Amino acid sequence: MGEKMPDQHFYVTTPIYYVNDRPHIGHAYTTILADTLAQFQRMRGRPTRFLTGTDEHGQKVQRAAAKAGITPQEHADRTVVRFQELWRRLGIRHDDFIRTTEPRHTRIVQRILEELHARGQIYKARYEGWYCVPCERFYPDNDQGAPQCAECGRELERISESNYFFKMSAYQDWLLDYIRQHPGFIQPDFRRNETLGFLQKPLNDLCISRPKARLSWGIELPFDKDYVTYVWFDALINYISAIGYLADEQAFRQWWPATCHLIGKDILITHTVYWPTMLQAMGLPQPQTIFAHGWWLTGNSKMSKSAGNAVNPMDMIDQYGADPFRYFLMAEMTLGQDCNFTEEAFIRRYNADLANDLGNLLSRTAKLINSHCGGMIPAPAAGEDGPDEAALRAGAGNASRRLFEHLDDMRLDLALAEVTGMVREANRYLEKRQPWTLAKQQNSGALRTVLYHAAEILRIAAGLLSPVMPGKTAALRGALGLNADVPPVLQDLSAWGKLPPGIRLPETPILFPRINAAAPKPPAAESAGQPSAKARPAAAAPAENTILAEYADFAKLELRTARILAAEPVAGADRLLRLQIQVGGETRQLVAGIAQHYQPDTLPGKTIVIVANLKPARIRGVESQGMLLAASHGGQLRLVTVDGEMPDGAQVK
Ligand code: MSP
Numbered sequence: 033m034g035e036k037m038p039d040q041h042f043y044v045t046t047p048i049y050y051v052n053d054r055p056h057i058g059h060a061y062t063t064i065l066a067d068t069l070a071q072f073q074r075m076r077g078r079p080t081r082f083l084t085g086t087d088e089h090g091q092k093v094q095r096a097a098a099k100a101g102i103t104p105q106e107h108a109d110r111t112v113v114r115f116q117e118l119w120r121r122l123g124i125r126h127d128d129f130i131r132t133t134e135p136r137h138t139r140i141v142q143r144i145l146e147e148l149h150a151r152g153q154i155y156k157a158r159y160e161g162w163y164c165v166p167c168e169r170f171y172p173d174n175d176q177g178a179p180q181c182a183e184c185g186r187e188l189e190r191i192s193e194s195n196y197f198f199k200m201s202a203y204q205d206w207l208l209d210y211i212r213q214h215p216g217f218i219q220p221d222f223r224r225n226e227t228l229g230f231l232q233k234p235l236n237d238l239c240i241s242r243p244k245a246r247l248s249w250g251i252e253l254p255f256d257k258d259y260v261t262y263v264w265f266d267a268l269i270n271y272i273s274a275i276g277y278l279a280d281e282q283a284f285r286q287w288w289p290a291t292c293h294l295i296g297k298d299i300l301i302t303h304t305v306y307w308p309t310m311l312q313a314m315g316l317p318q319p320q321t322i323f324a325h326g327w328w329l330t331g332n333s334k335m336s337k338s339a340g341n342a343v344n345p346m347d348m349i350d351q352y353g354a355d356p357f358r359y360f361l362m363a364e365m366t367l368g369q370d371c372n373f374t375e376e377a378f379i380r381r382y383n384a385d386l387a388n389d390l391g392n393l394l395s396r397t398a399k400l401i402n403s404h405c406g407g408m409i410p411a412p413a414a415g416e417d418g419p420d421e422a423a424l425r426a427g428a429g430n431a432s433r434r435l436f437e438h439l440d441d442m443r444l445d446l447a448l449a450e451v452t453g454m455v456r457e458a459n460r461y462l463e464k465r466q467p468w469t470l471a472k473q474q475n476s477g478a479l480r481t482v483l484y485h486a487a488e489i490l491r492i493a494a495g496l497l498s499p500v501m502p503g504k505t506a507a508l509r510g511a512l513g514l515n516a517d518v519p520p521v522l523q524d525l526s527a528w529g530k531l532p533p534g535i536r537l538p539e540t541p542i543l544f545p546r547i548n549a550a551a552p553k554p555p556a557a558e559s560a561g562q563p564s565a566k567a568r569p570a571a572a573a574p575a576e577n578t579i580l581a582e583y584a585d586f587a588k589l590e591l592r593t594a595r596i597l598a599a600e601p602v603a604g605a606d607r608l609l610r611l612q613i614q615v616g617g618e619t620r621q622l623v624a625g626i627a628q629h630y631q632p633d634t635l636p637g638k639t640i641v642i643v644a645n646l647k648p649a650r651i652r653g654v655e656s657q658g659m660l661l662a663a664s665h666g667g668q669l670r671l672v673t674v675d676g677e678m679p680d681g682a683q684v685k
Pocket residue numbers: 046047048049050057058059061062087267268269270294295296297298299326327328329334335336
């Protein structure tokens with residue numbers, strides 16, 4: 033962020049997303065970005081607050097609800113869980129999630145409107161001109177005949193009606209001055225110029241009402257019940273209503289002004305013209321930075337549901353896991369620019385940075401420690417410290433320093449490249465120092481030194497990458513014998529030698545298995561030992577390639593009866609039900625792909641058969657402690673139950 037940041041709070045926001053549709057990669061991107069920035073700042077020890085949420089009023093939501101034949105509130109309630117479920121699966125650590133239909137928000141919007149109205153900042157007037165219904169945007173009269181909407185390209189409608197207006201034009205000169213005097217206010221610089229260009233034309237007053245006769249889904253104007261508030265005037269206020277404006281002054285003073293509003297370039301003007309003038313009219317300070325990032329494109333055009341080219345983040349998570357997906361989005365895009373999304377690019381980067389560099393450094397280091405150091409982190413030998421070690425240590429120090437410099441310039445791609453560069457150097461160091469040869473030569477002092485250095489690089493990389501890949505880096509810390517649950521602190525990452533010699537390595541996990549581009553992995557839910565109804569083989573006659581099992585293999589499985597206590601759908605997953613079951617006095621949760629075959633309310637009371645000793649797995653972010661048995665054939669699926677009375681927990685043999 034251009035200007036040096038003050039040494040205080042860090043309050044970061046994402047746009048609040050419309051609940052008219054499923055989340056796509058664009059929504060996921062901004063939210064992962066905010067999460068990553070927030071986590072880096074928390075690691076730095078800065079008091080941090082991260083806000084996201086949903087924009088639930090307005091024409092788009094009203095239309096989507098009407099199409100689905102339900103009320104806008106019902107529609108919002110159904111759609112919001114998709115966002116919340118996606119954030120859970122992506123490991124997003126927001127401090128708050130605001131919905132604009134919540135009273136804590138609507139109340140504050142009305143109080144602000146009331147005050148601005150009382151102070152003459154809002155007035156009523158007749159409007160005659162062009163209007164885009166889906167985008168809810170007015171276009172003043174011009175000489176060009178029936179124009180098209182600058183936002184969506186649709187033909188505009190001619191309307192004439194009375195409305196309420198905010199005196200935005202009165203702030204034009206002030207805003208121009210403010211932007212010029214605060215170069216860090218709108219970022220990147222070329223976006224600042226775009227706003228300055230927009231402000232070269234005279235600024236109109238902003239129409240902040242919609243007659244209920246035309247659009248009823250919104251916050252009612254406190255001074256005229258025939259109108260609702262324009263969705264943008266309502267939505268922008270979320271950034272202050274969520275932190276206690278006019279409700280909890282102490283909290284508000286702690287967090288406002290925001291450090292960074294992250295937005296996509298599509299909503300630059302609303303954030304850099306409407307919002308600053310609204311804040312100025314309210315007498316509030318401006319956010320420190322409004323940062324507009326570019327778009328994710330497919331085949332060089334913007335992804336959107338209507339274009340049918342949107343990447344579903346859930347599919348990427350199912351296929352490759354949340355952390356590699358997060359890493360790719362953060363490492364691939366240069367903040368501010370557009371970026372093309374392809375699965376090939378994802379696989380290329382994954383294999384290069386994660387499988388070949390990081391994963392390989394872990395597996396070769398752990399293997400050598402296990403074979404030659406009794407599975408314990410070795411102590412480096414003082415006499416074996418040479419220029420290669422000094423260079424590696426210096427490189428690690430530089431990497432963590434430069435990472436934060438790049439971060440402050442919002443160059444996340446370069447920040448992460450510092451870490452991959454450091455890991456790559458460590459692999460080169462191993463090639464050079466040849467620990468496998470040192471082992472053969474029984475040069476244990478040199479061997480210990482080399483392996484300690486490689487392990488230290490892994491510790492530092494795990495810490496520096498933890499904001500981007502929280503799950504995988506916790507596993508990496510665990511693989512080094514460290515406590516995976518203790519979050520890394522920055523001081524430890526810029527210091528060398530924090531890995532205590534003598535700690536024992538557990539079994540080494542394969543953190544980043546190489547992806548064979550020709551044969552992508554099956555979705556995670558299926559590889560986690562929970563075959564979907566579709567993938568589950570029918571209990572038919574053995575096929576030619578059936579593998580004959582030893583009885584000992586079968587005996588490893590613990591099959592038991594279980595009673596279903598409750599069943600409910602899993603948000604965002606059409607096939608899945610979450611079951612609460614009783615197994616011999618113990619209550620467990622199980623996720624099963626049976627939603628297309630059973631209504632949840634028909635299940636409680638049934639006695640089914642489960643594999644009771646299956647490793648727990650997370651399916652769509654929900655833990656499943658076991659797997660039920662079902663017969664399936666030709667698209668039909670029926671649960672395996674027992675014939676007659678049988679208590680739960682009984683063994684099935
Ligand atoms: N509700 C408004 C924002 C109100 S904020 C007070 C809105 N919502 S939205 O659901 O349309 O989401 C817009 C945001 O999603 C964009 O600004 C951007 O952050 C993200 N993206 C949507 N599509 C995108 C891409 N294809 N690529 C990257 N991000 C984009 O506008």
